[in-house]
Amino acid sequence: MFYLSICINFCMKSLSILAFGLLLIFSLVPLNTADHLKVERRSSIVDSLLASGLTKETSKLYVPENYSSIQEALNNAWDGCTIYVKGGFYEESLIIDKAVSLIGVVNETVIYNRRASVTVYVKADNVLLANFIVNASTSTFDGIYLFHASSVVIENNTVINHRNGIYLRYSSGNILVNNFMADNAVGIHIYDSTNNTLEYNVMVRNKCNLRVWGLPLEHFIHRIDKTNKVDGRPVYYLVNKENETISYDAGYIGLVNSSRITVYNVNVTNNLSGILLAYTNYSFIWNSNFSNNERGVYLISSHENVVVGNIFESNFWSGISLVASSKNFIASNIVCENKYGMYLTVGTYISNSITFSSDNNTVSGNIIKENLYGLFLDNAMRNIFRKNLFANNSIAIHLSISTQNTFAENNVSYSREIGVKIENSYENVFYENNFLVNNVDVSCASTGPAINYWDNGTNGNYWDKYENCDENGDMIWDQPFVVCQFNKDNFPSVLPVNKTYAVIANFTVIPEKPKVFDSVKFSASSCGLDQPLRVWWNFNGCEIIAGNDFYKTFLESGYYNVTLFVLNEAGTVNYTTKQIYVRKVNVTLLLLSPSRCFIGENLSVTAVLTDEDGRRLVNLTVKFYFVVGNATKFAVTAQTNIDGEAVVWIIPEEYGEIRVNVEFEGKTQYERKVESTTIDVVPKTEFTVVFLLIIFSVAILVIFVTSWKKTRKFFMNKLSKRMKLEAQSVIQKSIKPV
DSSP, rough: HHHHHHHHHHHHHHHHHHHHHHHHHHHHSSOOOHHHHOOTTTTTHHHHHHOOSOOGGEEEETTTTTTTHHHHHHTTTTTTTTEEEEEEEEEEEEEESSEEEEOHHHHHTTEEEEESSSSSSEEEESOEEEEEEEEESTTTTSEEEEEEEOOOOEOOOOOEEHHHHHHHHOOOOOEEESSSSSSEEEHHHHESOOSSSOOOOEEOOOEEEEEESSGGGGGGOEEEOEEEEEEHHHHHHHHOBBBEEEEEESSSSEEEEEEEEEEESEEEEEESSEEEEEEEEEEESSSOOEEEESSSEEEOOOSOOOEEEEESSSSEEEEEEEEESOOEEESOOOESSSSSSEEEEEEEEEETTEEOOSSSEEEEEEESSOOOOEEEEOOOOOEEEEEEEESSSSSSEEESBBSEEEESOOOOOOOOEEEEEESSHHHHEEESSSESSSSSSEEEOSSSOOOSSSSSSSSOOOEEOOOOTTTOOOBBBBBBBEEEETTEESSBBBSSSOOOOOOOOOOEEEESBBBOEEEEEEEEEEEEETEEEEEEEEEETTEEEEEEEEEEEEOOOEEEEEEEEETTTOOOOOOOEEEEBBBBBEEEEEEOOEEEEETOOOEEEEEEEEEEESSSSOOOEEEEEEEEEEEEEEEEEEEETSSSEEEEOOOOOEEEEEEEEEEEEETTTTTOOOEEEEEEOOOOOHHHHHHHHHHHHHHHHHHHHHHHHHHHHHHHHHHHHHHHHHHHHHHHHTTTTO
């Protein structure tokens, strides 16, 4: 007992020391709300902080009890300190340069800035700013400004009347949750930052609600989900996605490092861009409206996308902007009342000083009107502009340091200043264009000879201000038209160029009535009057496929919408949609089981599945229901093996009739099948009696047969002897002497 007492005392002391050590460790853990607390809805970070009790009273400051102003409290705070600000009106601007938690009272604590400065300037990491109304007398400066800050939480604030409501500049890994931005120039602005999280933020009545800006891919990698709202509609910010569809209710659209995204029937306003494509390829934007944004559609390092049949109106920078983006097809859009109708430029990556041009894009069949600049090319090359209508722009087409672009069959008309303005650009080709009623048709300016080509060797352009002679009647003026110094049109047209192109969209489906797992061939049978066609397929509203033919294997039954888009090089577009029904595969369910078995005997029931082509179906689930009377005794499932057989074993415990119902659901791929059978379960004693009765009956039968044979022989012998005696008697009587 003495040794036992010593051991118990030693254990109790060790546990006390361990508990004290754990308490000391937890008391030394710094409060870091950005890293250690989960972001939830409705002020959860602040609530968790208040409820946890982790902050000691000695690490707290109170405004106005300890300090009359918030900034004074910040000046006297230290890393890890929590500052509580009571409800009230605080006329000041703040600089937060320590890792503090600054917490106000929801809807009661107001920071009002009358100064020509940022209202709340955060330049430290690990800051929590929550529960403030941030307002200003002028909208010239930013509301909450993070500069080179990380692990900052901005929660439950209202920011109004600023240039940027919340502005993250070179700041990464921050959390913005449940904030309200209204009546700012920009609601939330993220500039050259990465890996920020936005949840449950609301932006309304801002000139530009959400602005995500950058150039390299990492500047666009953020977690921004649909809980964020722009003018009451959800934000769609897709990162690393493919084969998805966005339509109807979008308030903001960002597609980042994604592919084959379809956007249609949306109406997006009041953002940096109606739709942002950053490092996104093979996507399809059509039949949508983008207005009152900074940019209608904004492509950054995005390639082989299709923008067709949209309206870009009253965007205060550009309707369509391409930065370092190539091989896109932009057709049949209406682009009007923007500063720049279309803007194509380069992108320079500062980290490695590599410059990428916007090249090899095709722009056809668009109506570009009433813009300050209809089309502006800045360091763009090898693009094709065909069959576009430029009307009522100040400057219809402006080329700056751009080369080897082609302009054909465009109408350049009613330009208030200049039809085509060329600055330090060369080797561009213009032919079969119409220049009509422009103030000035062409203006050339360069530091040296900049030669562009104004015909294709056979056909030039139509100039409404030029007249000459046409002696041979070939409808080409006999003398070249001097466009500007070093530039002339050798084949100026007598009449305006008016070429029309029709395109018909149609396709076939083989087989016409496909079933699940069939490889279905879709073939475009369109025609475009000898014009090269561009063909895209839209499968069920999401998947984009290019090419005249494609094959699709359907893995589920149902109705599928397949749309064929056909565009010719002149920008004429047509499309047709067909609904394809894919039926389920017919199956045969064969049930194998004995009709009778004994109590206690191992009984197997086998279901065999084959499809309509006779192939055994493997790894599919079959359900077996064993019914006695009107009650299901038990149910089991089994998978079909490599022979297409699903086997279950049972041991009957009662005699009587068992009904076996077997069901194959089929679900979305196969037709449902049900089969049933009955099994008689008998006791072994009953079988023995029956067997003995059968043996006895057989024995009786044998005895009877044997006896009958002997009896028959006996009577036959008797009859034979009698007949013999009667015959002898007759003979004797016949020979009796006379």
